[in-house]
Amino acid sequence: MAILFSNATILPMTADEGSPKTFTGFVGVAGSRIALVTESASEADAFRAAHPDARIIDCTGRLLMPGLVNTHCHAAMTLQRSYADDIALMEWLHDYIWPFEARQTADDVALGMTLGVVEMLLGGVTSFVDMYYHENRCVEVAERLGIRAMLGCNYFDSNVEEVLPEVGQAVELAACCDRVRIALAPHSPYTVSPENLRRGKETAERYGLHLMTHIAETQDEVRIVREKYGMTPVEHLDALGMLDARTIGAHCIHLTDSDIATLAARGVAVSHNPQSNMKISSGVAPVERLRAAGALVTIGTDGTCSNNDLDMFEEVRTAAFLQKSATGDPVALPAYEALKLATVNGARALGYAEGELGVVREGALADLIVVDLQKPHLQPVHDLVSNIVYCGKASDVDTVMVDGRIVVENRRVAGVDLPALYAAVAAAVKRITAK
Amino acid sequence: MAILFSNATILPMTADEGSPKTFTGFVGVAGSRIALVTESASEADAFRAAHPDARIIDCTGRLLMPGLVNTHCHAAMTLQRSYADDIALMEWLHDYIWPFEARQTADDVALGMTLGVVEMLLGGVTSFVDMYYHENRCVEVAERLGIRAMLGCNYFDSNVEEVLPEVGQAVELAACCDRVRIALAPHSPYTVSPENLRRGKETAERYGLHLMTHIAETQDEVRIVREKYGMTPVEHLDALGMLDARTIGAHCIHLTDSDIATLAARGVAVSHNPQSNMKISSGVAPVERLRAAGALVTIGTDGTCSNNDLDMFEEVRTAAFLQKSATGDPVALPAYEALKLATVNGARALGYAEGELGVVREGALADLIVVDLQKPHLQPVHDLVSNIVYCGKASDVDTVMVDGRIVVENRRVAGVDLPALYAAVAAAVKRITAK
Numbered sequence: 001m002a003i004l005f006s007n008a009t010i011l012p013m014t015a016d017e018g019s020p021k022t023f024t025g026f027v028g029v030a031g032s033r034i035a036l037v038t039e040s041a042s043e044a045d046a047f048r049a050a051h052p053d054a055r056i057i058d059c060t061g062r063l064l065m066p067g068l069v070n071t072h073c074h075a076a077m078t079l080q081r082s083y084a085d086d087i088a089l090m091e092w093l094h095d096y097i098w099p100f101e102a103r104q105t106a107d108d109v110a111l112g113m114t115l116g117v118v119e120m121l122l123g124g125v126t127s128f129v130d131m132y133y134h135e136n137r138c139v140e141v142a143e144r145l146g147i148r149a150m151l152g153c154n155y156f157d158s159n160v161e162e163v164l165p166e167v168g169q170a171v172e173l174a175a176c177c178d179r180v181r182i183a184l185a186p187h188s189p190y191t192v193s194p195e196n197l198r199r200g201k202e203t204a205e206r207y208g209l210h211l212m213t214h215i216a217e218t219q220d221e222v223r224i225v226r227e228k229y230g231m232t233p234v235e236h237l238d239a240l241g242m243l244d245a246r247t248i249g250a251h252c253i254h255l256t257d258s259d260i261a262t263l264a265a266r267g268v269a270v271s272h273n274p275q276s277n278m279k280i281s282s283g284v285a286p287v288e289r290l291r292a293a294g295a296l297v298t299i300g301t302d303g304t305c306s307n308n309d310l311d312m313f314e315e316v317r318t319a320a321f322l323q324k325s326a327t328g329d330p331v332a333l334p335a336y337e338a339l340k341l342a343t344v345n346g347a348r349a350l351g352y353a354e355g356e357l358g359v360v361r362e363g364a365l366a367d368l369i370v371v372d373l374q375k376p377h378l379q380p381v382h383d384l385v386s387n388i389v390y391c392g393k394a395s396d397v398d399t400v401m402v403d404g405r406i407v408v409e410n411r412r413v414a415g416v417d418l419p420a421l422y423a424a425v426a427a428a429v430k431r432i433t434a435k
Numbered sequence: 436m437a438i439l440f441s442n443a444t445i446l447p448m449t450a451d452e453g454s455p456k457t458f459t460g461f462v463g464v465a466g467s468r469i470a471l472v473t474e475s476a477s478e479a480d481a482f483r484a485a486h487p488d489a490r491i492i493d494c495t496g497r498l499l500m501p502g503l504v505n506t507h508c509h510a511a512m513t514l515q516r517s518y519a520d521d522i523a524l525m526e527w528l529h530d531y532i533w534p535f536e537a538r539q540t541a542d543d544v545a546l547g548m549t550l551g552v553v554e555m556l557l558g559g560v561t562s563f564v565d566m567y568y569h570e571n572r573c574v575e576v577a578e579r580l581g582i583r584a585m586l587g588c589n590y591f592d593s594n595v596e597e598v599l600p601e602v603g604q605a606v607e608l609a610a611c612c613d614r615v616r617i618a619l620a621p622h623s624p625y626t627v628s629p630e631n632l633r634r635g636k637e638t639a640e641r642y643g644l645h646l647m648t649h650i651a652e653t654q655d656e657v658r659i660v661r662e663k664y665g666m667t668p669v670e671h672l673d674a675l676g677m678l679d680a681r682t683i684g685a686h687c688i689h690l691t692d693s694d695i696a697t698l699a700a701r702g703v704a705v706s707h708n709p710q711s712n713m714k715i716s717s718g719v720a721p722v723e724r725l726r727a728a729g730a731l732v733t734i735g736t737d738g739t740c741s742n743n744d745l746d747m748f749e750e751v752r753t754a755a756f757l758q759k760s761a762t763g764d765p766v767a768l769p770a771y772e773a774l775k776l777a778t779v780n781g782a783r784a785l786g787y788a789e790g791e792l793g794v795v796r797e798g799a800l801a802d803l804i805v806v807d808l809q810k811p812h813l814q815p816v817h818d819l820v821s822n823i824v825y826c827g828k829a830s831d832v833d834t835v836m837v838d839g840r841i842v843v844e845n846r847r848v849a850g851v852d853l854p855a856l857y858a859a860v861a862a863a864v865k866r867i868t869a870k
Contacts, residue, residue: 081814082821086769119811278756279825281765308825309812314749321713321753322760330716334521376554377744377829379516379857380864386517390714390743394812395830422814429815 002051003029003406004036006044008059009373011384012037012360013066013343020336020385027064028054029366032178032404037362057399061374063384066358067126067367067400068312069346072212072250072271072300074132075116076109079429081304089280097305101133103432109134111428113141115421118413119310121147123394126367126402127350127357129248129271129300131185131212133163136170143177146407146414148367150350152185152212160196164203171207179403181209181350183248188214189233190224194240201242210246210351212271213237216259217251217282234259243268248349250300251276252290253283260286264295269349272341274318276302284326287319287333298346299338311394316342320389335389370399437465437486438841441479443494444808446819447472447795448501448778455771455820462499463489464801467613467839472797492834496809498819501793502561502802502835503747504781507647507685507706507735509567510551511544514864516739524715532740536568538867544569546863548576550856553848555745556582558829561802561837562785562792564683564706564735566620566647568598571605578612581842581849583802585785587620587647595631599638606642614838616644616785618683623649624668625659629675636677645681645786647706648672651694652686652717669694678703683784685735686711687725688718695721699730704784707776709753711737719761722754722768733781734773746829751777755824770824805834 005027011020026044028036028051036047048054084096104112109132120128127148130138135151142149153170155163170182184204186192192200192213204211216222216233225233234255237243245267252263252270263270272285290297299319301310316338323333347358357365373381377391400408407414440462446455461479463471463486471482483489519531539547544567555563562583565573570586577584588605590598605617619639621627627635627648639646651657651668660668669690672678680702687698687705698705707720725732734754736745751773758768782793792800808816812826835843842849 078811079815081817082825083817085818085821085825086766088766115811115814122811275756278760279765281759281763281767284760304826308821311812311826311828318753318756321710324716325713325719325757328716330714331521331523332716374853374857376513376550376557376853376856377746379550380514380860382516382518382864382868383520386520386743390517390520391739391746393746393828393830395828418809418811421811422809425815429817433817 002054003401004044004047004054004056005059005064005368005370006056008062008064008370009384010037010360011063011065013340014355014359014361022384027360027368029401029404032365034360034362034364034366037360059370061372062398063371063373063388064360064368065371066343066360067369067402068124068342069298069350069358070120070125070128070300070310070312071248071269071298071346071349072129072131072273072302073116073310074303075120075128075130075310076112076132076138077303077305078115078119079104079108079112079425079432081308083305085308100432106134106137108428108432110137110141111424113138114145115425116304116310117141117145117147118416118421121145121400121408121413122397122411123311123313124369124371124397124400125310125312126369126400127346129183129212129350135182136166136173139170139173139180142180144415146402146405148179148402150181150183150210152183154185154187155196155200156187156191157193157196160199164199167203167207171209182207183210183212185212188217188221189236190221197237197240197242201240204246210248211242212248212250215249215252216254219254219283222254232256232259234262238262238266246351251282251285253277253285255286260289260293260295263290264293267296269296269298271298271300271349272319273300273302274322275315276306278318278322280306284322287323288327296345296348297341298349299342312342313392313394316389335386339385339389366401366404368401369397371396372398437463437489438492438836439463439479439482439489440492440494440499440803440805443497443499443805444819445472445795446498446500448775449790449794449796457819462795462803464836464839467800469795469797469799469801472795494805496807497833498806498808498823499795499803500806501778501795502804502837503559503777504733504785504793505555505560505563505735505745505747506683506704506733506781506784507564507566507708507737508551508745509738510555510563510565510745511547511567511573512738512740513550513554514539514543514547514860514867516743518740520743535867541569541572543863543867545572545576546859548573549580550860551739551745552576552580552582553851553856556580556835556843556848557832557846558746558748559804559806559832559835560745560747561804561835562781564618564647564785570617571601571608574605574608574615577615579850581837581840583614583837585616585618585645587618589620589622590631590635591622591626592628592631595634599634602638602642606644617642618645618647620647623652623656624671625656632672632675632677636675639681645683646677647683647685650684650687651689654689654718657689667691667694669697673697673701681786685737686717686720688712688720690721695724695728695730698725699728702731704731704733706733706735706784707754708735708737709757710750711741713753713757715741719757722758723762731780731783732776733784734777747777748827748829751824770821774820774824801836801839803836804832806831807833
């Protein structure tokens, strides 16, 4: 079915450098793609004539923009949201996270993924990159809820023999649906051996998949990799042939100038996770230096144990604030540039060609969100992009479309019974955490 | 009229050190004060019997907690929200802020204040400390909208002769209403002469008012004060007798150990504004060192030119994140301590005795908010305080009571026509910014 968004304020995000352009107009969607972007009422009429069954969504007073792309999270960890905060790392892992994960089943992971995807959709996230266990079980969740997903099969040396053989099956399951893709996700260069890193990359290449890993998240990691291999994490991964335009590196905080040049030269997508980095005191990623070097910087929320939500509006804002604070330059990472990281850049990290996703443009995939501007915190409108980046809230999103299909309308996620979901989540965590 | 909140999850914020206590129960309000806090259904029944006209508000699945206290803002600057972002300070002031302010009238300021107060109430802010021009004109706004306010009459050397004589009239206007108080607000130690600082303090003492000022917000300010007076800003203000338990110091970023000891010893309320400090690259306030020294730390949003909203949920979260990031210690400023800064500590900054405001306790003033916990980002509930601090949103607040009166219900502000307000704001900014 075709859909026509009419009388919307449109932020296309297709401008190259420089200032954003917004205008009032119409966006027509046919199938999974944007078929029309215009200011012209007569072109909109022609679209309606060509699609007599088209549904019209009046967007007066509302903003139509690309959906947000979350390039790093562990969505199923919603089950562990606020489970263990404000404690030191080792106590956190040994006494809380690992015992919890040891007791959860594949069904629990699918349930946590459901809660996480519902939260993301309600906050205008139309694509996400995940990294966790039982991703084969999560294909169905992403498919059913309608979000676009890249599901990274996470492994350590300890479980590599279980995870790698499952990848083929996961790829087959995901073949049912263009929106859902599988990826390889070796945990990090300090927890996975060179041999097992290489096996992951080989598996990724065999199936034509992306590979993601945590890179240089902490100073400890850099020290360990230097001691073991005499190289920085980036040098080590590069020497193993792990870095290319199909690699997503999460965090990338503790980098040398040479590391930055390497990430840029290889086309690695850097997933910057500012709230997680602040909350668990990991350090501040050199986003402005990465951007200056031409690296592809994107934004992710990380998991809900270290954030503790999946709110990309806050994440974009925090990215801008943190660069301004850390560099001492109030002009660092301006609003529009920050928003690009979470839209056009995120789409490129997923492997989409420029202009195919993360923009409002004819021919692009229809991943769109409608933001209600009639809120006190979004008035007056001197600068719409500043308002969205510095004041916009996940809760201002009222309609979400992914791949041409409306998955959220009037802040309701299609096909989800929230009270039943909360009850199932409560029962699962009660069972998992029972003494 | 009496009101009984029933079946609420209650976070009283009355615990001293250590872990928070929450319980399910009832809160009865009679007049402007909390008359009952209990887990007992029979005590709740007795309250209903004693108040046969009591309205019952069922809070099943919702949290009742103290309203938030915003200890530093310039609420009327909502008119300039996103007017001039991502540019350098001097260009910002000379080309945007000052010309805008030169053209706005007292009516414009009252209008901007209205928009700001509406935004704050919808976000669970029940008290705020303001610092701007035409505060005498804003008494009526605070009185009408039902918020608790301390309105600081801001002055520089350039307008001190206009502002100080107006204070008496403002105090008279505010006498109509217990909730609204006037304060003196010399801009800062680098923009107001020692003589005019002292005159402000004398005026404050004559009327029994608080005094607020910006302190050590930038390194430039510290340099200027050192060059002029051979002292730090805190030393300079202390030498002038400006610092005591009726002083609110905004920002307090660039402090020596001795400054910290002085602020603690004098009982000055420090208003920490983390998002503003990050966005305009002012530096990071030493909140953990201030707390360790026993200083009264509170939280403010600052104005909407440098934040760009008045969202205290985000501000509390950012305060915790920023201390963890800046100190390198993930245990710094834990969730519950951060929430205290915005409730019990904020109330003390306003001059209320401990236990009189900012808590859910029998005898306290009834400034309460009800938070809807049935949201994906607030599920599951391993730790309610972590969920509120790290995931809670202004938009989760559905009911707000100030001074025993319900001013927000189902996310509607009593007596406010939002479309008309937005239209008036748009017309005012169009006139002010016309070439």
